[in-house]
Amino acid sequence: MSYPFAEIEPKWQARWDEKKAFRADPGDRGKYYLLEMFPYPSGRIHMGHVRNYTIADVLARFRRSQGHRVLHPMGFDAFGQPAENAAIKNKTDPSAWTQGCIRQMRSELERMGFSYDWEREVVTCEPDYYRWNQWIFLQMLKKGLAYRAGAKVNWCPNCQTTLANEEVVEEACWRCATPVELKELTQWYLKITAYCQELLDDLKQLSRWPSRVITMQENWIGRSEGVEIGFTVKGSGQRLPVFTTRPDTIFGATYVVVAPEHPILKEIRTAADVKKEGMATGAQAINPVNGEAIPIWTADYVLMEYGTGAIMAVPAHDQRDFLFAREHNLPVRVVIRPPKGGPDPSQWTEAYEGEGTQVNSAQFNGLSSAEGKKKIAAWMEEKKFGKRTVRWRLRDWLISRQRYWGTPIPVVHCQACGVVPVPEDELPVTLPAKAPLTGEGGSPLAKVKAFVGASCPRCGKLSRRETDTMATFFDSSWYFLRFCSPKEAKLPFDPKEAAYWMPVDQYIGGIEHAILHLLYSRFFTKFLRDEGLLALDEPFTRLLTQGMVLKGGEVMSKSKGNVVDPDGVIQRYGADALRLFILFAAPPEDQLEWNTQAIEGISRFLNRVWDLAESSSPGGPKDRRGDLEIASPPAGTRNDISLRRAAHAAIKRVTEDLESFKFNTAISALMELKNAIEKSPRSPDAREAVETLVRLLAPFAPHMAEELWERLGHKELLVSNPWPAHEASLLVEKEVTLVIQVNGKVRSRVTVPAGQDKETLKAKVLADPAVQKWLDGKPARDLIVVPDRLVNVVV
RNA sequence: GCCGAGGUGGCGAAACCGGCAGACGCGCAGGUCUCAAAAACCUGUGGGGGAAACCCCAUGAGAGUUCGAUUCUCUCCCUCGGCACCA
Numbered sequence: 001m002s003y004p005f006a007e008i009e010p011k012w013q014a015r016w017d018e019k020k021a022f023r024a025d026p027g028d029r030g031k032y033y034l035l036e037m038f039p040y041p042s043g044r045i046h047m048g049h050v051r052n053y054t055i056a057d058v059l060a061r062f063r064r065s066q067g068h069r070v071l072h073p074m075g076f077d078a079f080g081q082p083a084e085n086a087a088i089k090n091k092t093d094p095s096a097w098t099q100g101c102i103r104q105m106r107s108e109l110e111r112m113g114f115s116y117d118w119e120r121e122v123v124t125c126e127p128d129y130y131r132w133n134q135w136i137f138l139q140m141l142k143k144g145l146a147y148r149a150g151a152k153v154n155w156c157p158n159c160q161t162t163l164a165n166e167e168v169v170e171e172a173c174w175r176c177a178t179p180v181e182l183k184e185l186t187q188w189y190l191k192i193t194a195y196c197q198e199l200l201d202d203l204k205q206l207s208r209w210p211s212r213v214i215t216m217q218e219n220w221i222g223r224s225e226g227v228e229i230g231f232t233v234k235g236s237g238q239r240l241p242v243f244t245t246r247p248d249t250i251f252g253a254t255y256v257v258v259a260p261e262h263p264i265l266k267e268i269r270t271a272a273d274v275k276k277e278g279m280a281t282g283a284q285a286i287n288p289v290n291g292e293a294i295p296i297w298t299a300d301y302v303l304m305e306y307g308t309g310a311i312m313a314v315p316a317h318d319q320r321d322f323l324f325a326r327e328h329n330l331p332v333r334v335v336i337r338p339p340k341g342g343p344d345p346s347q348w349t350e351a352y353e354g355e356g357t358q359v360n361s362a363q364f365n366g367l368s369s370a371e372g373k374k375k376i377a378a379w380m381e382e383k384k385f386g387k388r389t390v391r392w393r394l395r396d397w398l399i400s401r402q403r404y405w406g407t408p409i410p411v412v413h414c415q416a417c418g419v420v421p422v423p424e425d426e427l428p429v430t431l432p433a434k435a436p437l438t439g440e441g442g443s444p445l446a447k448v449k450a451f452v453g454a455s456c457p458r459c460g461k462l463s464r465r466e467t468d469t470m471a472t473f474f475d476s477s478w479y480f481l482r483f484c485s486p487k488e489a490k491l492p493f494d495p496k497e498a499a500y501w502m503p504v505d506q507y508i509g510g511i512e513h514a515i516l517h518l519l520y521s522r523f524f525t526k527f528l529r530d531e532g533l534l535a536l537d538e539p540f541t542r543l544l545t546q547g548m549v550l551k552g553g554e555v556m557s558k559s560k561g562n563v564v565d566p567d568g569v570i571q572r573y574g575a576d577a578l579r580l581f582i583l584f585a586a587p588p589e590d591q592l593e594w595n596t597q598a599i600e601g602i603s604r605f606l607n608r609v610w611d612l613a614e615s616s617s618p619g620g621p622k623d624r625r626g627d628l629e630i631a632s633p634p635a636g637t638r639n640d641i642s643l644r645r646a647a648h649a650a651i652k653r654v655t656e657d658l659e660s661f662k663f664n665t666a667i668s669a670l671m672e673l674k675n676a677i678e679k680s681p682r683s684p685d686a687r688e689a690v691e692t693l694v695r696l697l698a699p700f701a702p703h704m705a706e707e708l709w710e711r712l713g714h715k716e717l718l719v720s721n722p723w724p725a726h727e728a729s730l731l732v733e734k735e736v737t738l739v740i741q742v743n744g745k746v747r748s749r750v751t752v753p754a755g756q757d758k759e760t761l762k763a764k765v766l767a768d769p770a771v772q773k774w775l776d777g778k779p780a781r782d783l784i785v786v787p788d789r790l791v792n793v794v795v
Numbered sequence: 796g797c798c799g800a801g802g803u804g805g806c807g808a809a810a811c812c813g814g815c816a817g818a819c820g821c822g823c824a825g826g827u828c829u830c831a832a833a834a835a836c837c838u839g840u841g842g843g844g845g846a847a848a849c850c851c852c853a854u855g856a857g858a859g860u861u862c863g864a865u866u867c868u869c870u871c872c873c874u875c876g877g878c879a880c881c882a
Binding site: 210211212214216218222224226243244245299300301302307308311312313314319320391392511514515584586587589590591592595598600604605607665667668669672675737739741743744745781782784789792793794795 | 797798801819821877878881
């Protein structure tokens with residue numbers, strides 16, 4: 001029979017709630033802000049949530065018992081398109097749908113025993129929250145960091161809305177995988193590119209982030225240093241700047257390529273059709289460094305959005321140019337001689353992109369290409385042929401969405417005054433309760449007459465309210481600040497509270513947010529710092545990205561039909577067993593394969609801990625093995641300290657493992673302690689060992705730990721009990737068993753007093769019959785001693 | 796192609812700073828209890844040889860450094876994740 005988890009789990013959840021046990025109250029070891037990426041309220045929690053939040057909860061409980069003042073909040077990222085789609089499908093409205101989902105998820109999170117300070121709950125679709133989205137937007141507008149621009153934008157024909165660059169994955173919508181179209185639209189952007197350099201540089205401060213996240217952000221920001229070179233069109237003299245990172249190859253340019261959308265094509269060509277894969281324009285460009293006229297081509301391998309939309313082609317030293325030149329019979333001129341192989345390009349099968357020696361490069365001949373790169377760039381700048389410059393891959397962030405369930409963008413379009421911001425004291429611009437939702441395109445808000453009609457804040461005339469809403473990534477870019485003072489009414493957050501709690505000491509979430517959410521949050525933090533509301537550069541000191549939960553080697557998903565519902569597992573095994581399993585099955589960053597048999601094993605472990613503790617509590621029943629009488633130990637002498645030692649070794653190990661997030665080995669240490677107690681049930685130290693086990697178990701299986709703690713006769717809550725400390729003196733070994741190796745192979749063992757010197761050991765080891773046998777009469781050449789561990793006899 | 800992470804029993808995984816490879820758990824095998832089964836409990840469990848003592852092999856493959864390598868260096872193979880006409 002299992003221990004009664006179905007009774008004790010709700011009992012302790014209610015007790016913790018009653019005692020407000022998880023409020024962010026003072027502690028004497030400083031603050032600790034622990035945050036998980038808050039969930040999108042989709043209906044039910046899934047195993048990914050369980051894993052994410054269990055990892056965090058163990059840390060929260062551990063830090064609390066160490067005396068930290070822990071801020072561990074939870075909220076809901078409640079705006080967004082899925083709620084709108086679900087509302088259409090279920091003939092309800094997004095607000096009601098979302099509120100229902102939140103209730104459901106909140107109760108599931110409570111059933112897991114997660115220790116949140118629910119008084120700080122933040123729900124982004126509440127006007128109390130999104131008014132501050134609008135406020136932040138207006139500050140950005142004032143600073144020119146929010147702007148409207150017409151451009152070709154990514155458009156998802158299925159979702160009927162625009163997408164940010166970050167939301168396009170392999171040229172398809174990140175949400176529904178529909179191929180993305182380009183559409184010319186006037187939209188709202190945030191100027192994240194104003195912070196390019198800082199977003200890149202400050203990655204260096206994030207030494208506690210996983211390196212792959214850093215790399216992904218670096219690649220996404222994509223800084224390249226190069227030279228913008230002033231080519232001109234032959235005849236008209238019109239400017240045609242190109243961007244290159246390889247100024248050392250300028251003398252090898254044999255043609256110029258412009259993007260098919262390049263505006264210059266209108267000037268130099270009359271024919272309207274532009275062959276995408278590549279065609280000559282007939283026009284020529286002048287290379288400023290040598291006055292040479294080279295043909296201008298157009299091809300779609302040159303992108304209008306990057307650099308200047310035009311390149312100088314150096315087929316000898318760029319593989320794409322090389323292939324293009326081969327195909328169109330364009331000349332190849334070598335200007336970097338490789339260390340091996342000659343400069344005859346007709347022999348080449350591919351471009352040489354490495355370093356070498358400058359040739360065919362006028363006064364720069366003979367220089368190494370690395371030197372040539374610097375000298376030629378400097379020379380071009382001096383001669384005004386071009387200027388050194390930096391280009392970024394990162395684009396500004398498109399935030400307009402043509403959807404209903406989001407934060408209204410707080411501006412008004414006036415015929416006379418243009419775009420006019422809604423005054424701050426009129427915020428929030430409230431989302432109307434009802435709007436005609438069809439999912440068929442166009443902003444639903446545009447069809448709500450009462451919403452659209454607004455008087456211009458400047459001239460008072462009837463104007464049209466902006467009907468696009470904000471991308472929900474806006475909402476999640478600063479929610480961690482709102483948690484610091486969730487009821488603040490004058491500003492998005494109280495700067496004093498933020499100064500105390502920020503930065504987030506530990507952030508935990510999925511790797512899928514490595515770019516979007518984390519980059520946007522870093523941007524917002526820097527902006528709010530520049531606004532004087534924050535005094536820090538980076539919001540998240542330490543980041544843990546947990547691995548995915550798989551079943552049958554695949555991510556759990558409805559379409560694959562391999563979803564394991566957390567609630568079902570709780571009913572069958574209890575929340576404590578689920579928590580323990582998910583921590584034990586794999587290290588937190590690794591993928592985790594769901595295994596029903598393994599959770600049976602965890603359940604077995606918990607039952608045995610229960611029996612051990614019960615049999616040692618006053619009047620408790622006997623253990624199921626029937627031979628334990630821990631409650632009334634025989635009047636034994638304390639000559640055997642092995643169980644005490646085991647208990648204190650467990651304290652040390654679990655503490656260290658928790659510090660370094662090694663939950664799986666921490667749990668195996670708990671299992672070892674349990675095994676040790678079972679082996680010496682009559683030891684006079686059994687009671688202390690059991691209590692230690694219960695205390696160490698508390699962060700992992702908090703309900704069982706509280707219940708057993710109470711049954712062991714304690715009155716106070718275990719959550720407010722300090723974390724145990726180990727007695728170092730107990731762990732000092734008086735005797736050690738040394739491994740004896742001969743030539744690096746284990747041949748024997750010897751038990752000796754700890755800390756014995758080499759000479760004494762040598763005599764002992766050489767006298768060992770097994771060593772004698774392997775020496776076979778030969779003298780020992782050397783003796784390597786690793787203190788209290790190993791002796792290696794070298795023959 | 797570039798960048799990042801990784802490859803250890805039948806499975807999930809351990810192994811501090813270069814020092815007993817496989818802790819802990821699952822599974823499996825044998826046993827106890829039972830009319831029987833399940834549950835629970837006990838014992839064993841990397842591969843090979845041997846009656847046993849004990850010996851040999853083994854951390855993707857191959858080399859190197861070292862008294863000693865899962866750990867450090869080099870080459871190669873494979874898996875997973877991210878980015879990708881970025882000039």
